Amino acid sequence: MSSRLDQVEESATLRLADMTNELKRQGRDILSFNLGEPDFNTPSNIIEAAEKAMKTGKTHYAPAAGIPELRDAIAAKLKSENTLDVSGKNVLVTPGAKQAVFYTTFSLLEEGDEAIVFDPGWVSYDACVKMSGGRTVWVKSNDDGSLPEGLPKYVNKRTRLIIINSPNNPSGAVLDKKDLRLVADLAKDHGLFILSDEIYEKIVYDVKPVSIGSMIPDRTITINGFSKAYAMAGWRIGYAAAPKAIFQNMLKVQQHTATSPTTFVQYGALAAITGPQDSVESMCRQFRERRDVVVKGLCDIGLPCEMPRGAFYAWPKVEGSSEKWAEKFLEAGVGLTPGSAFGPHSDDHIRMSYASSMSDIKKGLERMATVTGGMEGWTKKQKQK
Template identity: 70%
Template sequence: MSRLDQVEESATLRIADLTNELKKRGKDILSFSLGEPDFDTPRHIVDAANEAMSTGKTHYAPSAGIPELRDAIAAKLKNDNAIDVTGKDIIVTPGAKQAIFEACFGVLNKGDEAILLEPSWVSYDACIKMSEAKTVWVKSNEDGSIPADFGKHITKKTRMVILNSPNNPSGAVLTKKDLQHVADLAVDHDFYVLSDEIYEKISYGEKHYSIGSMIPDRTITVNGFSKAYAMAGWRIGYVTAPKPVFKNLLKVQQHTISSPTTFVQYGALAALNGSQDCVTEMVKQFKARRDVVMKGLKDIGLECPTPEGAFYAYPKVDGNSEKIAEGLLDAGVGLTPGSAFGPDSNDHLRMSYASSMEQIVEGLARMKKYFANQ
């Protein structure tokens, strides 16, 4: 079996493609499947990229990114995350997903194991498999926290643990105690932690902690601009890692995408250096939407822990999530089946509330009608 034979296509993108195809056929469908903010990118970011294009910044950039952006990211990591790095310790990537692939491909080898906490974003498992390593699934607690017996899943083959907080798909936020638990195990058992912090700024009260501030020599920290700054289509992210790993990541970048798009990097620079009021306003609206979604799911009779971050609700359902998702699609609502997020998650659905309030209200009404008829 080849390495790609065991990798399934992205469930979220598959549902999105199916939804778009049905829409083209005239089907009235409200899609809550993709994790993409519906806001336009803030004007000052767009203007910075436009200016960069207009002034000739359309040539190859250095493979690791333009120095100004790398320095700004390092400053952000130091100020916001207590991760003490310089611009030379940063690689700018075309999206956080590319950074995650580079980290897996740069660290994992055939026979290695990588631990995923379930539920888990769909592409982690794929990146592990494409690196010819084995995924070890560990079920999170119901509130999304690290289980007390997490350490029993670590073996001599464990090379990496992947964390995502706030979590996609559950919206759970890991506490400092959770992270310290994993950090202590990483030191004791000599493995790396890949910390995906793409939803860091979309939090509704819980404090965000970066495990890279605890064990910098064992942490690969990934972040990006798509969620907080509504820059999903720009494809711009970044990663910092311990020096031995960093060299491998840079090799992967040099021999795959060469460098991220040059003028896009100037937009990202403006995002970091400009006013953060746009982020505050978007998070405020996400929180209002979350509250409407939680009330709506409760009215439907679906159990769902309140998400503390990101922009997803992860309700539990009675039955096969794939069949339920198909039924909801017929009812005009596109949600992602929980089976996409781990082998024991087929009793959940993921609903993205990165959509307008009007669509959310109508979508919940359609869902209520569907479940009432089951």
């Protein structure tokens, strides 16, 4: 067996989702708040565009980097919305944003190189770094999700890459210009690259994220996709914009692995990015309503929680092992993800996705209250409403 996978664990979020689904198949009444997948249907105009593409013969191989129309549309979006001066020639369309993350680490890291990942951070960053021969250096974020002033001390001669994710999965934090300038200055001073994962950029509340690529374009790989904003998780379609040399290496990896993204799916993505955006706005409004209920409910039952400014996750604090808490909640019929999955400093949190119906959210909070002992406070709050 290949030794390069010895230090890579399976995805905790997918593993727990599988466990939850297995319990459901066994007849258990489980409410799942594990996966980061919008519970909305893909907008009809996107489905119709993909259907039309299939019916008109768009079922053959596509260009390895993606169809030109989509690459150009993505470049136009990045220019108008993110202030990134890129052309379609430097946009790589990928089978999901996760694939773009791996292409980046695989293209940049030599054996033993280090990549800085902020804790809490998405579970697959560490795995992608390790599978690329690198080593993850975890840096604990501040409690509000901002970056620590002591970040420069983690940079050394082996540091090659800094990975940022704003809005953040799992905390929902959004980095401000001060944080981004700190990272940009480090990259410039030490010749580092930045992977900016912006997959949740359109799911925000009273804040507009800034793309760090607008500050330091020659050192930034900007990654995004369609799964979250357009409820297209199962379509597996994402993209990356990168400096020319890095783009060429990422393209090589795609050519020799996935070949290209699914052809007709790209026409659906084209309709998403160029068509009406009202479905995105409607989804965000509902996520905001759910967020407010979830955060209040968690605090009411004794689980302190910062207010997320983006994405669709709550990140409440717990005392003791997050895995043991997750097990207790699962016994009560609620599937959650332990904070330990998101970094070595996050075992005192759990992640709750509120990409679920409001009725399920309220039922889930009631069940969680039986575990925390906060049922009395929760019931009182509900009666007052």
